[in-house]
Amino acid sequence: MMGKTAIVKIMERAAGRPVQIGERVWCKVDLASARDFGGANCVLQFEKEMGVEARVWDPDKVAYTFDLQAPSHSEKVSNNQKIIRKFAKRQGIRHLFDINHGIGQHVMLEAGLIKPGDVVLGTDSHMNLLGAVGAFATGVGNSDVAAAYINGTSWFRIPETMKILVTGKFQRGVCMRDLLTKMVGGLGAGGMDYLAVEFVGETIHNASLAERITLCSMVTEMSGKVPLIMPDGPVLDWLVERAGDEVLERVKSLSADPDAEYCKVLEYDVSDLEPMASCPDAPDHVKPVAQVAGILVDQVHIGSCSNGRYEDIKAAHAVLMAGGGKVSPTCRTIITPSTTEVQMQCVKEGLVFDFLAAGVVFTNPTCALCTAEHYGALPAGDVGVATNNRNFIGKVGKGSHTYLLSPMAAMATAIRGCIT
Missing domain, CATH: 3.30.499.10 (Aconitase, domain 3)
Known part of the structure; x- marks a missing residue:
């Protein structure tokens, strides 16, 4: 008898009995x-x-x-x-x-x-x-x-499960956002159709909570049902501090068995990965940033549930300061922290002062420019860059178009006023 995947164990816990895939x-x-x-x-x-x-x-x-x-x-x-x-x-x-x-x-x-x-x-x-x-x-x-x-x-x-093994270390200027963008481009909008997806490997083990959130945030864009990364290392410590010691037993009992069966196993090595972009007007319209570099941009937004954690904003700040501490006067730049806790950390460490001095609008924590329902909606004809998870036409303003980049590439773009 084959071992069980994490999703089967989770569903059995919730159903109170053994379950079968499908x-x-x-x-x-x-x-x-x-x-x-x-x-x-x-x-x-x-x-x-x-x-x-x-x-x-x-x-x-x-x-x-x-x-x-x-x-x-x-x-x-x-x-x-x-x-x-x-x-x-x-x-x-x-x-x-x-x-x-x-x-x-x-x-x-x-x-x-x-x-x-x-x-x-x-x-x-x-x-x-x-x-x-x-x-x-x-x-x-x-x-x-x-x-x-x-x-x-x-x-x-009960969904089937895909397993994705990630190895290697990101080069400077490349991050988890670039990996998931590459995945979306390769697998397409239906590449995970109603699948549970377990992410494993050394790169995942070494990933921060912010990186794991970023990776999991785009599974929806590949039609996946649920991504799963069992907490370990510093992430496990952080979660135990917030949610209690029960977390430890949950991880032990719900992790996938070594002999669990998967419908598909994919492997990615991030060692040679380059910065990637989701181009208008779909998340799976993916190209290397180098192929779209130079396109003029009217507005940059860094934030959203995909890339609004402190680590994301800190990475953007490092690029800003390395690039002279000013954004282009031709490019409106907005940064939105994901939570008040993140916002307070940015204030405490002086990041917000530097952003404001650079000409950046640093907002209160919200979902912000994932949709045109928030301040900063794009007018027709404008080109935007964002760290959001979707760039469908008109999502942040009718007649506008959006490129999705990492926080680092987004800030580099804001500094020069063109995709960088």
């Missing part, structure tokens, strides 16, 4: 989360179906994060946020992360709400980046979240 099973939900975008609809649907006096199954397993517009700049979003606040107060839901916290997945990680093996629902298509600490997190519709409020369950089909 089987549809009901699972216990450890956390049902919703954003200000979609969260109000979850509340209204739950109350419509169950009545305004109905109680959620466990208020400590429900969370709300305000990160799309924080603070709101439209009455509609303000009203939605108010609906959520009132519902949370009525229900005794303590985990309401209001406008002063940041991107939901990151905030919940920092708050110790996410453990390896947890089943986490959320109204965000990139919830699965929480696989960076071994959680089975998935973006679902409002109805699925509202249904989970009733008795804390949801159903899934």
Whole structure:
């Protein structure tokens, strides 16, 4: 009998029984989360179906994060946020992360709400980046979240698992973002269709939490169901400090067996990797940055759930200072930290002063320019560079086009005013 993959072990824990790949099973939900975008609809649907006096199954397993517009700049979003606040107060839901916290997945990680093996629902298509600490997190519709409020369950089909082995050490100026961009370009938008993906190897073992988040954040763009990296090293220590000693037992019991069977095994050596770019207008339209260098850029945005951690911003800062400490006057440059904790670290270490002196707009923590719903939307005809996970046409402004780069290449671009 073959060993089990991590996702099978996680699903068995959640279902309370043995499971088979391809089987549809009901699972216990450890956390049902919703954003200000979609969260109000979850509340209204739950109350419509169950009545305004109905109680959620466990208020400590429900969370709300305000990160799309924080603070709101439209009455509609303000009203939605108010609906959520009132519902949370009525229900005794303590985990309401209001406008002063940041991107939901990151905030919940920092708050110790996410453990390896947890089943986490959320109204965000990139919830699965929480696989960076071994959680089975998935973006679902409002109805699925509202249904989970009733008795804390949801159903899934057990996916097959792809294994990706990563070896080697990045050259200077190359980083995890370039690896995942290469993966997206090679595998394409459907290359991980409803698969769990285990990332292993020396490069992953040596990766920081920020790097693991970056890697996992783009699995959605390849149609993957969930990425999984079991915590180890400093990442494990960080998670235990936040989420408790239970994490240690979870890692031990839920890690894949040595003889687990995979539907596909891929290997990447990053030693010779060069900076990569996702070109307009799709994440899998990938070329080396060298092939698009020189294209004039109107705006650069560094941030998002993919590259908004302190390490990402610190890397951009190093490039800025090496490049003279000023951005091009022809290129609007915006940096958005992922959370208030990240923001405070940037302030404490003096990075924010240097950014402001350089002509950079350093914002409060939000999802920011992943969509045109935030300040800084691009006008028609403008070209942008971003560290976001998507660059579909019109996503940050109708008629605009966006290149996706690493934080280092994005800042180099901001300094020169053209892709660099």
